[in-house]
Amino acid sequence: MIEAVGLRKHYGRTKAVDDLSFTVRPGRVTGFLGPNGAGKSTTMRMILGLDTPTGGDVKIDGRHYADFKEPLRKVGALLDAKWVHPNRSARAHLKWLAVSNRIPVSRVDEVLEVVGLSEVAGKNAGGFSLGMAQRLGIAGALLGDPEVLLFDEPVNGLDPEGILWIRQFLHRLADEGRTVFVSSHLLSEMAQTAQELVVIGKGQLIAQTSTEQFIADATQDHVRVRSPQAVRLRELLAASATVTEDPAGNALVVQGLPADRIGELAAEHGIVLHELSPQRGSLEEAFMQLTRESVEYQAH
Numbered sequence: 056m057i058e059a060v061g062l063r064k065h066y067g068r069t070k071a072v073d074d075l076s077f078t079v080r081p082g083r084v085t086g087f088l089g090p091n092g093a094g095k096s097t098t099m100r101m102i103l104g105l106d107t108p109t110g111g112d113v114k115i116d117g118r119h120y121a122d123f124k125e126p127l128r129k130v131g132a133l134l135d136a137k138w139v140h141p142n143r144s145a146r147a148h149l150k151w152l153a154v155s156n157r158i159p160v161s162r163v164d165e166v167l168e169v170v171g172l173s174e175v176a177g178k179n180a181g182g183f184s185l186g187m188a189q190r191l192g193i194a195g196a197l198l199g200d201p202e203v204l205l206f207d208e209p210v211n212g213l214d215p216e217g218i219l220w221i222r223q224f225l226h227r228l229a230d231e232g233r234t235v236f237v238s239s240h241l242l243s244e245m246a247q248t249a250q251e252l253v254v255i256g257k258g259q260l261i262a263q264t265s266t267e268q269f270i271a272d273a274t275q276d277h278v279r280v281r282s283p284q285a286v287r288l289r290e291l292l293a294a295s296a297t298v299t300e301d302p303a304g305n306a307l308v309v310q311g312l313p314a315d316r317i318g319e320l321a322a323e324h325g326i327v328l329h330e331l332s333p334q335r336g337s338l339e340e341a342f343m344q345l346t347r348e349s350v351e352y353q354a355h
């Protein structure tokens with residue numbers, strides 16, 4: 056379990072992380088979500104003891120990262136996939152990591168197998184595609200068979216196949232009971248990957264909730280209705296719903312009544328409908344709206 060309490064990191068006048076508290080539990084994939092510059096990487100670096108907090112605290116199972124005698128056995132992390140010696144083979148890179156962390160070298164071939172790199176293990180990592188480099192980074196994170204795993208933007212720049220592989224792999228790690236904390240600036244991606252979300256904007260917590268709940272709260276369903284008797288229909292619906300017009304002014308936008316009920320009401324009053332279509336709010340729009348609000352809220 057990862058627990059941050061009142062965590063802060065200030066760079067001069069920039070509050071990269073500002074009084075941030077959250078908890079990441081085992082057995083689930085927890086998405087760490089926020090727009091670019093929200094403070095995700097800074098927070099991850101503080102979890103790993105690579106940055107010292109200006110204030111507050113973050114602990115892993117009640118201890119600071121630096122207090123673990125063999126940290127790679129407790130926490131594995133992928134912060135930058137390009138962090139590898141270009142002239143070293145994948146196997147040599149992992150062996151070096153294993154030896155310098157007193158992890159049995161036999162583990163190297165195991166993790167290469169787990170991430171599907173066994174066949175290219177002897178090739179220079181410098182020639183790897185981004186997807187292969189990500190897999191090698193993940194293999195490094197898994198060397199110590201850690202309970203806690205941190206991944207910073209692991210799907211950035213990957214093709215759909217690579218994204219799917221990472222998504223399934225993260226689920227597998229969580230199903231094994233590990234704590235999996237993965238950052239992204241894309242809500243649509245996280246919606247498919249994470250079961251829990253920690254959402255931040257401008258270094259502050261916006262929400263910590265299940266992904267399902269976050270999406271339900273963030274997106275508002277509505278129904279688009281077109282009718283040649285729009286004025287009458289609008290009066291009728293306004294008694295039990297919120298009715299506005301779409302920006303082009305050629306349809307009513309109804310919130311608070313399902314499409315079925317709108318159709319029934321129109322029929323009961325002999326109103327002709329040309330369109331009756333349920334709409335779902337866009338995840339990305341809702342997310343941008345939420346994070347924008349947090350910025351404005353902070354400014355006031």
Ligand SMILES: Nc1ncnc2c1ncn2[C@@H]1O[C@H](COP(=O)(O)OP(=O)(O)OP(=O)(O)O)[C@@H](O)[C@H]1O
Pocket residue numbers: 066069070071089090091092093094095096097098240
């Ligand atoms: N070493 C540093 N010195 C000064 N400012 C920094 C430093 N590291 C980060 N910042 C600033 O802190 C803020 C948060 O940055 P951070 O990289 O943690 O955000 P992020 O959410 O990971 O963004 P991204 O998705 O772009 O990686 C930004 O305004 C950034 O410019």
